Amino acid sequence: MHLSLFWRVFAVNAGLLGGIALLLLLSPVEINAPIKARQALIVVGALVITLATNAVLLRGVITPLERLARRMDTVDLLRPGQRLPVGRGDEVGRVVAAFNRMLDRLERERQESGRRVLAAQEAERIGIARDLHDEVGQLLTSVLLQLNSISDTAPEHRVEIDETRETVRLALDEVRRISTELRPEMLEHLGLVSALTELSTTFERVSGVRVERQFDALLPPLPADAELAVYRIAQESLTNVARHARATRVTIALEHGLDSVVLRVVDDGRGFGGAPVEHGGLRSMRERALLIGAALAIKEASRGGVDVRLEVPAARVAHAVAVD
């Protein structure tokens, strides 16, 4: 039989008051006016026992609500799947069940909106990369050609023209680098290992941080969306190393997991200096991991620095192959 919360609290208090009344009716205790010391002691003792019993009985009623409030404080939609046991059919049970259903709905909507945002972001990146490559790149190339012809006709300004030409070449390289970062063509054409090799090589050249690459052979293939997520998470991790870590060395690895592919980016920098505060970049990494059903751990490495570990289940691969 399920009692409502009201009747449970009422039953606890009615039981206690009834017990006290029964005790007064059946026990030989007398209360005089003015009260005697022994009688006062009995009254105080009975009060303490009543309050303690009341507290113990009510605790069972209130504890699930406290647990619910704690979970509401800590719930994070980027870490889905956390639910509370319903356990009872009263108002508390119904609130917990409603909370669980609300989390189901919010997680679904969050996942869907995250998917749309990331798709839009990727499309925008591809558009910007194309514009940079086709428009700005072409313009800079034509400037280079013009400088070449000016250099031939005005040999007295050759030094200044050479300097300008070098600057334009640097700008062209930078445009190509940004374009590649925005749209990793290597990923589309040669696969994840080649793309990560190129990414880490560029990172090493630009940042000056030494990169150690450890890529297992014969890794199971991943679907295109999973490969892109792995690439973007590696890219964001390396960006964080360059911006915040003050590291001298970073290891980037792709390993076999248990029916999975594991990406690791570990640096020897200064670490988080406490619990990692997850904002922009780290949240975006978590969002990408969530969308491909991967597990992402961002933590202090055992010898200092930060350890990013992404495990992408290979079950998705089997599924994708079966569908094809």
Add this chain to the structure above:
Amino acid sequence: MRGTILCWVNDRAHGRAALKAAAGLSDRLDLRLVLACVADEADARACRDPRRREGAARLVAQLAAEHGLSDRAEVRPAVGDPFVLLGQMAAEEAADLIVIGAPAARRLRRSPESRLAEHLESATTVPVLFVAERSGRRRLAPRTARR
């Protein structure tokens, strides 16, 4: 091909028993071992106190060193609700098994395993292995893994 064991450690007898069992399993089955040390704290402000986290980090490093695991175990110190955090860590680490020490049962109280299992049921779908404090017996949690 390596799976992952997540072990909840503390400096009490049952926490050490769990660590010993998890280390043994990880060794025999060549599984990755992650040691979680969670300072239990309900107050959100206290959860952000770096000293509490440093305490948990020191403790887990010390326990790993005592068992000769400093080189091969990964550590996850944290402050907050242990069951919520264990669930999160199990998901983040793609854990295949959680190992937890259960304190010895006392008279007139529910078995500690059943209380822990009830808390963990909503926090994770990963199977849980309880290591009893006194006898060193191990038994699976009375619930079905959905993973």
